[in-house]
Amino acid sequence: MFKVTVITLYPEAFPGPLGVSILARGQAAGLWQLDIVDLREFGLGKHHKVDAPPAGGGPGLVLRADVVAAALDSLPDDGRRVLYPSPRGKPFCQADARRFAKGDGLVVLCGRFEGLDERVIQSRGLEEVSLGDFVLAGGEVAAQAIIEASVRLRPEVAGNQASLEEESFENGLLEYPLYTAPAIFEGQEIPDILRSGHHQNIAKWRLSQSKELTEARRPDLYALYTLSKPHQTSEMDDDTD
């Protein structure tokens, strides 16, 4: 059982998309579990205060280290990875999702306001993970993205392993273009090769499409791909040109 605990000031933001489709079925089947902890319950005083102005001045409010530590320490010490979605983190990628999916579960602490007191990040060993180079109002959407990407890779949750292996990023490339019924859409036909029934040629065509797309849209990924597969790349180019 893969256990996920989210600590948030906005429990009503959950389960959100984590409560539909394969993740919902997986949870109903007991393959993973989502627990939501309301950070407000650990707030101080009559008003359950969770924040205070930044030391040294500046705009906004910062989540208090003592409040966040109390919430984290209320969870059993079961060795799960503790993530803090943050624009300062390493950008989240498919390899991280695979790494996270291999463990026993995740604890995700959602930030709000200006962020979180540095001391609790250090003392509780929080792993900062960014969704990308932009700033959200809180960590909830990032938590959902990270949890969804990780849980769908659990073998028992994802019914069809083959579809996972073919996906964008799994081979270092973006996915090839997909087509389905109808055969003709607004005068545009499905490429002939996909109707040829020749599986080897189809696989070659898909790989060359993936490479073209990746080179055009994500030169950074393409450079890594060619570094990791110098021989295959030139052979396939000879075959498909």
Ligand code: SAH
């Ligand atoms: N002042 C901070 C941003 C705070 S945004 C800074 O400049 O770095 C409030 C909260 O939203 C953060 O604590 C974090 O949990 C979440 N958040 C915002 N942008 C994010 C991103 N790109 N990835 C992951 N979490 C993010």
